[in-house]
Amino acid sequence: MSAARGEAVCAAPGAAAVTDPTHLDGTILLAPTPPRWVEAALRELPQLLIDHANCEKKAASSALALMFTYADDRPLALALSRLAREELRHFEQVARAMGTLGVPFARQTPGRYAAGLRRALRSADPGRKLDLLLTGALIEARSAERFALLAPRLAPPLSRLYAELGSAEARHFTLYLDLARASAPAAWRVRLATLAACEAELATAPDRSLRFHSGPV
Ligand SMILES: [Fe+2]
Numbered sequence: 764m765s766a767a768r769g770e771a772v773c774a775a776p777g778a779a780a781v782t783d784p785t786h787l788d789g790t791i792l793l794a795p796t797p798p799r800w801v802e803a804a805l806r807e808l809p810q811l812l813i814d815h816a817n818c819e820k821k822a823a824s825s826a827l828a829l830m831f832t833y834a835d836d837r838p839l840a841l842a843l844s845r846l847a848r849e850e851l852r853h854f855e856q857v858a859r860a861m862g863t864l865g866v867p868f869a870r871q872t873p874g875r876y877a878a879g880l881r882r883a884l885r886s887a888d889p890g891r892k893l894d895l896l897l898t899g900a901l902i903e904a905r906s907a908e909r910f911a912l913l914a915p916r917l918a919p920p921l922s923r924l925y926a927e928l929g930s931a932e933a934r935h936f937t938l939y940l941d942l943a944r945a946s947a948p949a950a951w952r953v954r955l956a957t958l959a960a961c962e963a964e965l966a967t968a969p970d971r972s973l974r975f976h977s978g979p980v
Pocket residue numbers: 819822849850853928931932
């Protein structure tokens with residue numbers, strides 16, 4: 764897929780990122796979410812919830828796709844089977860919250876963040892499996908960070924739900940990172956630095972519309 768006009772191009776990682784890809788209190792994110800994204804998310808809560816519900820479905824679907832592609836990897840299959848079920852439970856929890864708040868479902872078109880990460884993936888193995896696991900870890904880490912930022916600013920019952928989901932996604936981040944380490948013990952650090960730089964740019968550059976993983980609008 765070619766880069767669309769105006770979309771962020773991933774930067775090459777700096778030397779610090781290559782030697783130490785874990786930053787920000789143990790996470791792998793190379794840049795924090797801009798405060799302007801948090802303010803926009805609170806202002807446009809219905810749109811945030813619609814995209815959040817979509818992300819939970821996508822998280823389950825991505826885990827299932829990995830299980831099909833790497834069917835010979837039994838530890839991966841068992842771990843991601845559990846993860847996919849958990850993501851679908853998250854979807855049901857968000858769907859219930861949307862119902863309580865009167866937010867209707869709507870189809871989402873692919874956002875800049877997901878499209879940008881997809882472009883950074885290598886197209887074939889060896890290499891693609893590691894990239895898919897590392898981007899899984901990065902997306903989960905970004906989700907955990909944003910749930911933690913939003914939870915204290917929301918009213919119950921959404922505040923409690925977002926705090927719980929933040930803990931779950933932090934656990935998923937660790938799971939994907941462990942699978943990536945096991946998949947490529949020698950290569951994961953350098954590749955993570957490259958993909959983390961790409962993710963940080965996509966999550967912080969200005970965006971046209973609010974998404975759970977967009978930059979500030
Ligand atoms: Fe989730």
